[in-house]
Amino acid sequence: MPKILHYQDDCIGCGSCPLYAPNYWELNDSLGKAVLKKGQLKGKTHVQAIIEEDVEENVDAAVHCPVSCIHVVDDSGKELS
Ligand code: SF4
16 A cells, blocks of 8 residues: 655645645644644654555645655555655
8 A cells, every 4th residue: 555654854834735635634733744644653754554546646745845755655665756
């Protein structure tokens, strides 16, 4: 299953990603950063699996992230964004 990887330390809280994939992303006002709604922290990276039909909107979120802290990868770890 594809996954989103979020390097939250680098997030500047611009608010773009929830506009592209609102079912996956929200802004946390107290952190001043985006969070993956069902992300799990692995090391310093938040990870959330995504179904195939939601890949495109999350790739859009990734390519529009101004600090490139969102990555979407397939089963093999190949970058889709
Ligand atoms: S688009 Fe990038 S910088 Fe902006 S809130 Fe989302 S993760 Fe953070």
